[in-house]
Each structure stands twice: as C-alpha cells, then as structure tokens.
Amino acid sequence: MIVYTDKQLELLELLTQNGPVDPVLAAQMLNLTEDEVLSSLETFKQDGVLLGYTAVIDWQKIHAHHGVTAFIDVKVTPKRGRGFDEVAERIHRFPEVTSLYLMSGAYDLQVVLDGKSLQEVSQFVSEKLSTLDSVISTTTHFRLKTYKHDGVLFSQDDEDKRLKVSP
Structure with a gap:
C-alpha cells in the first residue's frame, strides 16, 4: 500500500x-x-494512482445523443488459482465495456457499458458475454435517469419542494 x-x-x-x-x-x-x-x-x-481525468456530462441534455447505459450483473464460475481475475480480464477487453467491478452479493461481477440501442446491448450480452465459458447467468438493468454521478447533482433545481411544517 x-x-x-x-x-x-x-x-x-x-x-x-x-x-x-x-x-x-x-x-x-x-x-x-x-x-x-x-x-x-x-x-x-x-505509482499508478492517477489514472486519468474524466468530465461529468449530462448527456440527456444533448439532443443529438441517443444511447443507453446498461448495468449487467454476471454470475461466474471462478477459475482455480485465478479466481475471478481471468474472466474479468476477458470481459474488460471488450471495447463496449466502460467499467467492470467485482461485487459482493448474488452476482460476482458488474459490467457497465454504453450502447447505441437496446438491440446493441442485447447482442453484446447474448453473443459475447453469455458465450464465455465461466459465465453462468446475467441480469441486465438500464439507466433511466441520472440524479447524481461522482458527487455531481444533475438536477440544479435548488428549491426545496417539501411541504413546510410549522409547530
């Protein structure tokens, strides 16, 4: 460390x-x-600590931008002596994959990818991800709206819309 x-x-x-x-x-x-x-x-x-810089962009405000972000939970069989690393290395090589995490809970890995359409994500899951030997099952979720990302609020409406309660 x-x-x-x-x-x-x-x-x-x-x-x-x-x-x-x-x-x-x-x-x-x-x-x-x-x-x-x-x-x-x-x-x-x-030291490999500073890996790069990213901008936080609200793509929903860009008229010409159409696409979907998918969060795919993946259950895998870990490889003897390599654990989850071997299958993770195979998954992160796919250019569609923007993030990949080892998770606790019901699923082992979470794959995040940005696609142009639901069809493109579906093809990735069925033709690339599910065909890997170690993959047992997948569950795909789609981002519908972003409220906050990396500490940045996407809704800049500061007005408190809760009812005021007075004693």
Missing part, C-alpha cells in the same frame, strides 16, 4: 473534485510550491 503525505492526499482530493488543475493555483490552495505539486502529480502517475 502506498503512503502519501497529508498535502499529497489533499492534492488528490482536489483532483477528484475538480479534475486537472493549474499547478500554480493548486500550490496556492494547498500552501505548496509549484515544484512540489508537479512532483506529486508525476509520483501519482508513476
């Missing part, structure tokens, strides 16, 4: 909340030098 200083952990939190930041600004915010920030960023990359 990697150990970082408190300031480095603060920098990681800053990156988590804001994505890539100007090193000069980050240095001012964290009371560090620009060189310390740049050095820490390089260390994070070399």
Whole structure:
C-alpha cells in the first residue's frame, strides 16, 4: 500500500473534485510550491494512482445523443488459482465495456457499458458475454435517469419542494 503525505492526499482530493488543475493555483490552495505539486502529480502517475481525468456530462441534455447505459450483473464460475481475475480480464477487453467491478452479493461481477440501442446491448450480452465459458447467468438493468454521478447533482433545481411544517 502506498503512503502519501497529508498535502499529497489533499492534492488528490482536489483532483477528484475538480479534475486537472493549474499547478500554480493548486500550490496556492494547498500552501505548496509549484515544484512540489508537479512532483506529486508525476509520483501519482508513476505509482499508478492517477489514472486519468474524466468530465461529468449530462448527456440527456444533448439532443443529438441517443444511447443507453446498461448495468449487467454476471454470475461466474471462478477459475482455480485465478479466481475471478481471468474472466474479468476477458470481459474488460471488450471495447463496449466502460467499467467492470467485482461485487459482493448474488452476482460476482458488474459490467457497465454504453450502447447505441437496446438491440446493441442485447447482442453484446447474448453473443459475447453469455458465450464465455465461466459465465453462468446475467441480469441486465438500464439507466433511466441520472440524479447524481461522482458527487455531481444533475438536477440544479435548488428549491426545496417539501411541504413546510410549522409547530
């Protein structure tokens, strides 16, 4: 396990909340030098801790964007000596797969993919995922609406719509 200083952990939190930041600004915010920030960023990359930056986009507001996000729960038979890693390695190679998680509970893996249509997701499940030797069963769920993702609220309506109760 990697150990970082408190300031480095603060920098990681800053990156988590804001994505890539100007090193000069980050240095001012964290009371560090620009060189310390740049050095820490390089260390994070070399350690495999900082893997990239992503934007949180509300695709439902983009008229030209049509697609579906599927969450596929997968029950598998783990391989002797490799556990779930071998089947996970095979699944994550599919270009449609955007995320893959080992889960506790009734299913072993959760596969997340973005497809152009329900038909495309259906073909992925029936022709690619279900045909793997270790896959026992799948259950597919589709995202209908996003309220919050990675700590970002998608509905910016701040008005409290609950009834006011007075004593």
